[in-house]
Amino acid sequence: MATHLPVVSSAPVERPRKRHPKWLRVPMPGGEGYTDLRKRVKELQLHTVCQSASCPNIGECWNNRALTIMILGDICTRSCRFCDVKTGRPLPVDEGEPDRVATILGELSLRHTVITSVDRDDLKDGGASVWARTLRSCHERAPWMTIEVLVPDFKGVLSDADVVLDAGPDVFAHNLETVPRLSKQVRVQAKYDRSFAVLEHAARRGALTKTGLMLGLGESLGEVREVIDQLGEKHLTILTLGQYLQPSRKHLEIDRYVHPDEFAELADYARSRGIAHVESGPLVRSSYHAEGQAELIRRLQADRGSIGFASLRPELDPPGV
Ligand code: SF4
DSSP: OOOOOOOOOSSOOOOOOOOOOGGGOOOOOOSHHHHHHHHHHHHTTOEEHHHHTTOTTHHHHHHTTOOEEEESOSEESOOOTTOOSEESOOOOOOTTHHHHHHHHHHHHTOSEEEEEEOOOTTSTTTTHHHHHHHHHHHHHHOTTOEEEEEOOOGGGOHHHHHHHHHTOOSEEEOOOBSOHHHHHHHSTTOOHHHHHHHHHHHHHTTOEEEEEEEESSSOOHHHHHHHHHHHHHTTOOEEEEEEOOOOSTTSOOOOOOOOHHHHHHHHHHHHHTTOSEEEESTTOOTTTTGGGGHHHHHHHHHHHTOOOGGGGSOOOOOTTO
């Protein structure tokens, strides 16, 4: 008698991707502001994390002329499993990039901006000197603008982080991305403690510090609260919490969709632990709604006696305001 074995296909089984809940559905990007900015970014041969990381907020942000420039090229030396930025061998440093970044940010007349970069573990200083040049060009071209730098961990080399800090960023940001237990799985070449040490170093040097976590990767809310406790104890200033979204089937799967009420509870918890400013919600990204934070940053710098370019000069209005 023939036995009926289950039919096993050699083709990989494609699990259907989860359908986003309604609070994560956003319209397709479009509109004049979006199109104009896309054209200008291309003309100046710049990269943005908005495009490279397939950010869902790009339509909204770019129509408000808010973008996050990504410096040091668009090829990253690391292969974090949540991130859509290309991995590989980067091109040589583009010496004209700092000036072109300052050009676009000056044209946009923003009060505040976030600049980030790919990881450049191939460079001796991890790209710190390019960071410093970019910051100085932007201070010169757009002295009214407060600037947040969302930097790599520089492999924990604090003297490289110092090169960036010496150039006067108004906020020094580095994302922990997830809780310690999941860190290795999510950020393959990074270490939670090393990242934390870089943030702590910047805080000790008097910078306003910021970090972000993605939720929905398998962490428990208790683990998130533990990270918040640690941030509060070390006097870190700003925290963002947002939903992880799987950029493609090659990336880590979403474990669950965190409800907006849970984001709100975590924000309350973080405030109760002394975090000065919290952005928490499904669509929150490090730079989401950052444009409105210039005033907050100046106030925090004044309250805490923090360092930063803006703390050294009076508030200026961007041209045309
Ligand atoms: S949230 Fe940040 S990365 Fe996303 S589109 Fe807005 S500025 Fe760009």
